[in-house]
Amino acid sequence: MNWISNYVRPRINSIFSRREIPENLWHKCDACGTMLFHRELTDNMNVCTNCGHHMGISPRERFHALFDGGIFSEVEVPAPLADPLHFRDQKRYPDRMRAAQKATGEKEAMLVVEGEIGRTPVVAVGQDFRFIGGSMGMYVGNAMIAAAERAVSLGRPMVLFSATGGARMQEGILSLMQMPRTTVAVQMLKEARLPYIVVLTNPTSGGVTASYAMLGDVHIAEPNALICFAGPSVIEQTIREKLPEGFQRAEYLLEHGMVDRVTPRTEQRDELIKIIRMMMKMPRAIKADLPAPGPDTAGEPLQVAPPEPAQDQSDPK
Template sequence: MNWISNYVRPRFRALVAKSEVPDNLWEKCDSCGQMIFHRELAQNLRVCPHCSHHMRIPVNQRLELLFDEGQYQTIELPEAAQDPLRFRDRRRYTERLREARAKTEAQDAIVVAHGTIGGGKAVVAAFNFAFMGGSMGVAVGEGLLAAAKLACLQEAPLIAIPASGGARMQEGILSLMQMPRTTIAVEMVKDAGLPYIVLLSDPTTGGVSASFAMLGDIAVSEPGAVIGFAGARVIEETIREKLPEGFQRAEYLLEHGMIDMVVDRRELRETLGRTIKLLCRPEPEGEIVPLPGTDLDVPEKTRVTEASRPDGQDRPAE
């Protein structure tokens, strides 16, 4: 009996049992509804091959996409108060934090990394939307300040990549205080004469869009990203009017001069690398000599005196 139950029966079950197929091999596009094989989607950087809809991408893949050879180093961020208001709704705030950290294996909703993009040094502060919707609390404010200090120390441009629903409700007024704090971090970078670039991803809303996300020297966005302060439904109910087609989308903001570029995700590294080279290009060596007929103020040593010219007119030294 033992021989039959221990050997024969398992053999029969193995022959007739259906093999279990993982349920995550296919993913449905939120825009066109097409089912996409997971390997094809990963090779296409989570851009739908049918309609080019840009799906949300994990923060670690985002960093690998941007940095040269996918190589970068992260820094340890300053510790912030865990539950300063002892907030509780249906669950304690500390429980939500533990769950988010276990799910994402991250301390909070921001990651600061540094490396090279297009051969040039860069510091990137990227939001993790999977961590409580990328909401901005005290820890995120500390992260932006740490990223700004690192950029100034390395004399590298700072690239912020917001992906957030806004301020973190569980931290109340303390989360709103991060709006001026992150603005100070941006000004710190600009005062050092370094470029500040913002890569807007889906979504960028609330207090994040009302602070550091709209202060970039160059504002770049992925196609179709939702960018705004309040939700479209809230605005419609407030003004009691129908909003235009594509309102708060990246293409609409580009058309109305709110951002500078809308760039496909597969071209982001090249575009950011070229932008960094243009903004960080050193001043040309030597003295600038104006073209004939211009009124530029040129140092005296670059001019030829009137006495040395037969026509009595100044001209730049050759």
């Protein structure tokens, strides 16, 4: 046994060898170019801590930050036909679906869950733009109907987080048929007199904007989110004119009365709690882990007992 080659040299190499650093520890902001530590970015819900730019976030990550304790349960959605049109472009449609499922870890472009936000029960729906652009296919139509039926059966409000490029071309006319189907789902909520709140994220466009994304009782948009039917480049090429600065962005739509609020992602939880409890005629929400005030005590000042007089501890003698 060679002691130098078998022990000393490996020991020296282990001390001075270069340690491999994971490549995903830092993320570069798309807007300002700031390098952000991944934990810091995750804690801030994928919002740049330097410029406030809102990056993409998956529905599951959003719901973990939104629901109390990050606890929620999924609502089952009926599965549609896998490939109704036998569509093929650069890939077969089933191959494209499998690739999207592997990349995102999700079954489809929409996630339906239920839980409590600030001890307020809700049914929430989120679209995943990573899954074929969050496109609306038959599964998305089934998901909206399942969410609406669940909300009506439980008497809960429904919250939608939209992030989509529109209808799914691989399903053709069947995708466009989801526009009236989802409109009927929203009507079910309105007939049951349950709030339907929409949070428009970047981007929300196409047939989704032309249907369930713009039928809410309250519309909240994330800062600088693109909200449109046809994109700015398509409109510019059609009318051959330069569009106004910030055209079809959330702030532009707020100025022109198309949305009700523009709220940063980190403030949406408190905003939703306030709006939902107001629309459901519930007592105001309170901070900390305390039970909600009853209807008879809401708004009343706390009754504090006066202090007892101090006893004289001196010697009576």
